[in-house]
Amino acid sequence: MGEYKIRPYIMTDISEITTFEHDVIIVGAGGAGLRAAIESCHQGLSTGVVCKSLLGKAHTVMAEGGMAAAMGNVDARDNWKIHFRDTMRGGKFLNNWRMAERHAKEAPDRVRELEEWGAVFDRTLSGLISQRNFGGHRYPRLAHVGDRTGLELIRTLQDYAIHQGMKCYMECTALDLLKDGERVSGLVGYFRETGRFVIFKAKAVVFATGGAGKAWQVTSNSWEYTGDGYGMAYEAGADLMDMEFTQFHPTGMVWPPSVRGILVTEGVRGDGGILLNNKGERFMFGYIPPKFAAETADTVEEANRWLAGDKSARRPPELLTRDVVARAINAEVKGGRGSPHGGVFLDIASRVPADVIKKKLPSMYHQFKELAELDITKEPMEVGPTCHYFMGGIRVDPDSQMSTIPGLFACGECSGGMHGANRLGGNSLSDLIVFGRLAGLGAKEYVRSLKNSPRINESQVFSIIKRATSILNREKGTNPYLVHEDLQKVMQDNVGIMRQEEEMKKALIELERIKESVSQVKAEGTSQYNAAWHKALDLRNLLISAEAVTRGALMRQESRGGHARLDYEGERDEWLAYNVVSRKGSDGKMVVEKIKRPEPPEELKKIAYAKIEDLEIGKI
Amino acid sequence: METITLKIKRQERPEAPYYWEDFKVSYTPGMTVTALLTQIQKKPINDRGEATQSVVYENGCCQGACGACTMLINGRPRLACSTIADHLSAPIVLEPLTKFPVIRDLVVDRSRFFNDLIRASSWISSDFNNPDAGLVIPSESIQKSYRELSSCTFCGSCLEACPQYNSRSSFVGAAVIGQIRLIHLLPMGRMEASQRLSIMMEEGGVEDCGHVGNCVKACPEGIDLRSAIARIEREVTVEAVRRLLG
Numbered sequence: 071m072g073e074y075k076i077r078p079y080i081m082t083d084i085s086e087i088t089t090f091e092h093d094v095i096i097v098g099a100g101g102a103g104l105r106a107a108i109e110s111c112h113q114g115l116s117t118g119v120v121c122k123s124l125l126g127k128a129h130t131v132m133a134e135g136g137m138a139a140a141m142g143n144v145d146a147r148d149n150w151k152i153h154f155r156d157t158m159r160g161g162k163f164l165n166n167w168r169m170a171e172r173h174a175k176e177a178p179d180r181v182r183e184l185e186e187w188g189a190v191f192d193r194t195l196s197g198l199i200s201q202r203n204f205g206g207h208r209y210p211r212l213a214h215v216g217d218r219t220g221l222e223l224i225r226t227l228q229d230y231a232i233h234q235g236m237k238c239y240m241e242c243t244a245l246d247l248l249k250d251g252e253r254v255s256g257l258v259g260y261f262r263e264t265g266r267f268v269i270f271k272a273k274a275v276v277f278a279t280g281g282a283g284k285a286w287q288v289t290s291n292s293w294e295y296t297g298d299g300y301g302m303a304y305e306a307g308a309d310l311m312d313m314e315f316t317q318f319h320p321t322g323m324v325w326p327p328s329v330r331g332i333l334v335t336e337g338v339r340g341d342g343g344i345l346l347n348n349k350g351e352r353f354m355f356g357y358i359p360p361k362f363a364a365e366t367a368d369t370v371e372e373a374n375r376w377l378a379g380d381k382s383a384r385r386p387p388e389l390l391t392r393d394v395v396a397r398a399i400n401a402e403v404k405g406g407r408g409s410p411h412g413g414v415f416l417d418i419a420s421r422v423p424a425d426v427i428k429k430k431l432p433s434m435y436h437q438f439k440e441l442a443e444l445d446i447t448k449e450p451m452e453v454g455p456t457c458h459y460f461m462g463g464i465r466v467d468p469d470s471q472m473s474t475i476p477g478l479f480a481c482g483e484c485s486g487g488m489h490g491a492n493r494l495g496g497n498s499l500s501d502l503i504v505f506g507r508l509a510g511l512g513a514k515e516y517v518r519s520l521k522n523s524p525r526i527n528e529s530q531v532f533s534i535i536k537r538a539t540s541i542l543n544r545e546k547g548t549n550p551y552l553v554h555e556d557l558q559k560v561m562q563d564n565v566g567i568m569r570q571e572e573e574m575k576k577a578l579i580e581l582e583r584i585k586e587s588v589s590q591v592k593a594e595g596t597s598q599y600n601a602a603w604h605k606a607l608d609l610r611n612l613l614i615s616a617e618a619v620t621r622g623a624l625m626r627q628e629s630r631g632g633h634a635r636l637d638y639e640g641e642r643d644e645w646l647a648y649n650v651v652s653r654k655g656s657d658g659k660m661v662v663e664k665i666k667r668p669e670p671p672e673e674l675k676k677i678a679y680a681k682i683e684d685l686e687i688g689k690i
Numbered sequence: 691m692e693t694i695t696l697k698i699k700r701q702e703r704p705e706a707p708y709y710w711e712d713f714k715v716s717y718t719p720g721m722t723v724t725a726l727l728t729q730i731q732k733k734p735i736n737d738r739g740e741a742t743q744s745v746v747y748e749n750g751c752c753q754g755a756c757g758a759c760t761m762l763i764n765g766r767p768r769l770a771c772s773t774i775a776d777h778l779s780a781p782i783v784l785e786p787l788t789k790f791p792v793i794r795d796l797v798v799d800r801s802r803f804f805n806d807l808i809r810a811s812s813w814i815s816s817d818f819n820n821p822d823a824g825l826v827i828p829s830e831s832i833q834k835s836y837r838e839l840s841s842c843t844f845c846g847s848c849l850e851a852c853p854q855y856n857s858r859s860s861f862v863g864a865a866v867i868g869q870i871r872l873i874h875l876l877p878m879g880r881m882e883a884s885q886r887l888s889i890m891m892e893e894g895g896v897e898d899c900g901h902v903g904n905c906v907k908a909c910p911e912g913i914d915l916r917s918a919i920a921r922i923e924r925e926v927t928v929e930a931v932r933r934l935l936g
Binding site: 192293 | 702703718719720721722724725731732743744746748749750751752753754755756757758772774793794795797799800804807808811812813814815828833836837840841842843844873876878879
């Protein structure tokens with residue numbers, strides 16, 4: 071294999087590039103990617119996993135609270151129908167019905183399967199898998215490992231995937247898909263360490279690439295979250311759906327500045343923490359939406375009884391869905407009732423004994439001790455909203471997880487539909503495992519159905535490599551770090567928690583300007599572990615993601631879940647009938663359109679809109 | 691705004707010689723080492739005012755959960771994302787881990803660590819879709835030990851601190867032994883214990899441990915690796931006797 075001299079870059083022969091061939095290539099080694107890999111291996115397919123960082127460092131490792139599954143271990147009244155109903159209500163009924171159904175039905179089996187592979191969840195006194203309360207979930211439902219559920223999941227899945235025969239290509243970034251006619255034939259990537267390009271030839275490609283929170287300034291997302299899957303799928307002609315629904319998690323750290331945005335788990339509120347403004351008021355009581363009023367405590371006394379374990383008491387308003395709590399905090403801060411550093415107070419110290427806090431929330435305790443020098447068992451934390459999750463993503467078939475491109479599958483955060491307009495906490499880990507498995511199965515079906523192997527088109531390979539190397543080759547240009555900061559500021563200022571037409575139109579103009587900067591971006595040095603080059607290559611995908619969010623948000627003239635508009639307040643029934651889809655038009659520009667949603671099956675509709683009592687007694 | 695000096699051990703390529711470069715970066719109290727390094731990336735200019743290459747470093751979750759950003763900070767292995775500059779004496783000296791080959795600047799190649807985990811079969815090879823899954827109820831004390839060992843983030847601090855872990859030996863190191871102990875706490879894991887213990891008996895296995903205990907001091911999670919190692923040593927002895935008696 072030839073060594074690359076990147077500058078000047080002369081490509082003579084495709085045989086200079088290493089090619090790895092697998093039946094299935096999975097991009098991303100978080101929960102969804104690893105679960106897809108396990109399934110694909112188990113189905114007898116040769117499986118390669120391409121991941122940007124080292125194995126085990128993927129975003130899933132940061133998941134704290136737990137994995138939602140209606141096992142009914144802590145409250146026997148729970149069942150899949152109630153989980154399904156909670157998910158639909160949380161998603162403001164925009165969820166893909168079939169996905170929400172499969173998720174609720176299959177999650178308990180996936181939890182048990184993880185235990186079989188070596189995960190150990192926390193236990194109840196009688197030895198069952200314990201479940202914790204979380205926002206929007208009617209019953210304690212989150213199987214958890216302290217507040218480090220993600221670490222346990224990642225370790226278990228990666229060990230088991232290696233055992234199953236997954237081949238892993240670490241610190242390797244995917245650049246773009248290759249196609250043979252309409253169908254996928256593989257992808258081109260590069261190893262971050264050497265800068266060497268690589269071709270992955272595959273019959274099917276599964277994206278498990280996560281979201282694009284790095285397009286905002288304040289985010290809980292790590293450097294990897296640059297919308298690679300969205301960008302690559304879009305460029306290859308796939309549909310992106312529901313991109314306007316971005317979740318701002320209500321509780322991120324706000325102080326000190328260098329850690330702003332880092333997540334404070336919802337588990338703090340699930341375990342009894344309350345939100346206070348600078349007047350010491352428990353302000354969430356003033357923000358209960360009418361739809362949830364019947365199931366939410368309206369006095370401090372009732373909320374306290376719930377915490378004490380009174381099953382007849384209703385849930386405290388701090389545990390309303392994330393979109394509601396984030397907007398409430400935003401309103402308190404804007405109204406001058408915020409904490410000194412622009413957040414609100416989250417108090418668990420005065421509610422729960424210190425030793426219980428340390429046992430149930432050990433990493434929160436350490437996180438604040440180390441990063442903010444604050445003892446959460448003695449003092450309240452300061453928290454504020456942080457960009458956390460993309461509900462939207464690549465449009466997929468709810469059963470096979472195949473996108474609109476034959477052979478391209480998507481699962482986990484990078485796919486759309488499951489969570490509708492707002493995701494419930496804990497539904498993400500279960501989403502990864504349920505739909506990761508389905509993507510593996512979907513890929514198997516597809517691969518078995520192929521009559522011949524897709525071929526690699528050399529000119530596609532060259533054009534992908536040329537795009538990447540031009541960043542190194544041009545004489546001078548824009549600084550990728552500054553272009554990224556520019557983009558983050560535009561999105562933070564104009565497409566944040568509360569949106570309006572004027573600002574979003576401004577954002578689109580700014581994004582056009584940034585597009586120009588991105589096309590002129592320059593990284594100094596060679597391709598050998600060049601952080602500036604890596605950053606520059608991420609920019610295209612971030613920009614596509616940001617544009618899809620902005621255009622979708624501009625089109626959807628209502629407020630629903632993670633998408634809130636000052637100029638169109640409240641949910642509008644006419645919009646419930648549509649998803650907003652974006653794709654690359656024939657002129658290379660982004661096309662956005664409303665597409666009609668299919669009618670839900672009668673049976674599921676009945677469950678989703680049922681009275682909770684009827685579901686509990688099994689009447690429905 | 692205050693400034694702080696970072697003294698960074700740099701190396702352009704794996705085979706290239708290293709050199710030191712100083713950077714003055716703007717600093718506000720509460721900043722982590724990772725946040726300081728980000729400043730250099732945005733403006734790669736050294737303390738002599740010369741434009742230079744961005745410093746390359748590993749970075750993951752930024753909340754101490756993933757273990758990607760381990761480096762030597764003032765001579766000690768620490769996570770850059772969870773180390774606040776306020777308490778460090780200046781200049782802050784940053785070096786790559788010494789037990790792994792340098793790829794560039796502060797980034798090292800940790801393949802040996804991954805390969806050792808694979809060599810030690812650090813997984814449970816249970817049947818797929820076992821109907822009994824999740825029915826085994828671990829006792830309180832096993833849960834406690836399990837929880838401690840499962841908090842390992844594979845950051846490599848214990849390996850950096852260990853005198854027995856180096857390029858001249860094939861010792862797997864404390865983290866891998868901790869993982870074996872973790873798996874052996876579970877009934878499913880114990881079913882294939884013999885195979886893992888065979889590896890622990892070979893060269894590079896648990897008997898290469900020199901019992902210095904640096905691993906315990908270095909572990910950012912405070913895992914009692916010494917007792918995990920002692921348990922695996924005992925398992926190895928019992929296994930050896932069992933094999934002797936046939």
